[in-house]
Amino acid sequence: MSDNSNSISPSSPKPLAPTIGLTAPFAGYFPTWCPGCGNFGIWSSLKSVFNKMKLDPDKMAIVFGIGCSGNMNDFLWANSFHALHGRSIPNAIGIKLANHNLPVVVIVGDGDCYGEGGNHFLHACRANHDITVIVHDNRVYGLTTGQVAPTAYKGFKSKSTPAGIIEVPVNPIALAVSQGATFVAQGFSADMNQLTELIEKGINHKGFSVVNIFQPCVTFNHINSYNWYRERVYKLTPENHNPKDLNAAWQKSQEVEAKIPLGVIYQVERPTYAESLPQLSKTPLIEADLKIDLAPFINDFI
Numbered sequence: 001m002s003d004n005s006n007s008i009s010p011s012s013p014k015p016l017a018p019t020i021g022l023t024a025p026f027a028g029y030f031p032t033w034c035p036g037c038g039n040f041g042i043w044s045s046l047k048s049v050f051n052k053m054k055l056d057p058d059k060m061a062i063v064f065g066i067g068c069s070g071n072m073n074d075f076l077w078a079n080s081f082h083a084l085h086g087r088s089i090p091n092a093i094g095i096k097l098a099n100h101n102l103p104v105v106v107i108v109g110d111g112d113c114y115g116e117g118g119n120h121f122l123h124a125c126r127a128n129h130d131i132t133v134i135v136h137d138n139r140v141y142g143l144t145t146g147q148v149a150p151t152a153y154k155g156f157k158s159k160s161t162p163a164g165i166i167e168v169p170v171n172p173i174a175l176a177v178s179q180g181a182t183f184v185a186q187g188f189s190a191d192m193n194q195l196t197e198l199i200e201k202g203i204n205h206k207g208f209s210v211v212n213i214f215q216p217c218v219t220f221n222h223i224n225s226y227n228w229y230r231e232r233v234y235k236l237t238p239e240n241h242n243p244k245d246l247n248a249a250w251q252k253s254q255e256v257e258a259k260i261p262l263g264v265i266y267q268v269e270r271p272t273y274a275e276s277l278p279q280l281s282k283t284p285l286i287e288a289d290l291k292i293d294l295a296p297f298i299n300d301f302i
């Protein structure tokens, strides 16, 4: 199981042999995830994308949630912020509003994103904030040793639901499509080629993008294993799906168990939040000549 040790961030002392850009791990440091954890595939895919896109670690921001996925904060070299549980999306939105020229990526687990942060997720979809949310969907809370998460199938037994979970699962794809997200994709951590492509498309998309990634938790979820997914997933192609078609996307969102689609499920264009706000549309807030005396406002709260 992972923990929060070995913390490295741009503000931490630099390790002896830093590699260029986002090509961690650095000498002497390696993720604390369990051997075989799906997080390794996502971590590798993210690094491939950041390097391929030549994203400068100083000119992008990553916001991490709480959970095993959040421990990636220690192993990606970029401006980063480790948010409170469920609050990574609003932090990312704040960063984006301050400087909408900055690429902003959110890295979260399914519990953090669809449970504690569920309200933030759906309102971010509506607003079309230009951020990319990467969700590690393993259907359990791994860091806290295997309690049931919102995407677990009905009946899933865990230490918090010994008789099986009563609730039906959150459907991340249906939620995102129905609430106005403009890019919705689904990947599998064992297919890093496709995952790399999907994450790159998500970051390049102008507007709110989410990539829900099946990430087997080999320690606490023995149902949704690598083989379980391999027997069910199939790839979307131009021949079997049109991602611009809302009805088709909705139909794909309902394929959750017998067969499960991987690829871009929905993608449309709509003005982003910053483009729609006259105060932000021309100049990022950090470059605006506001000429506002904030002292009276601040004094109101003192």
Ligand code: SF4
Residues within 6 Å of the ligand: 001, 002, 032, 033, 034, 036, 037, 038, 039, 068, 138, 142, 143, 216, 217, 218, 219, 220
């Ligand atoms: S998600 Fe599961 S397999 Fe991965 S580090 Fe956490 S507990 Fe281990």
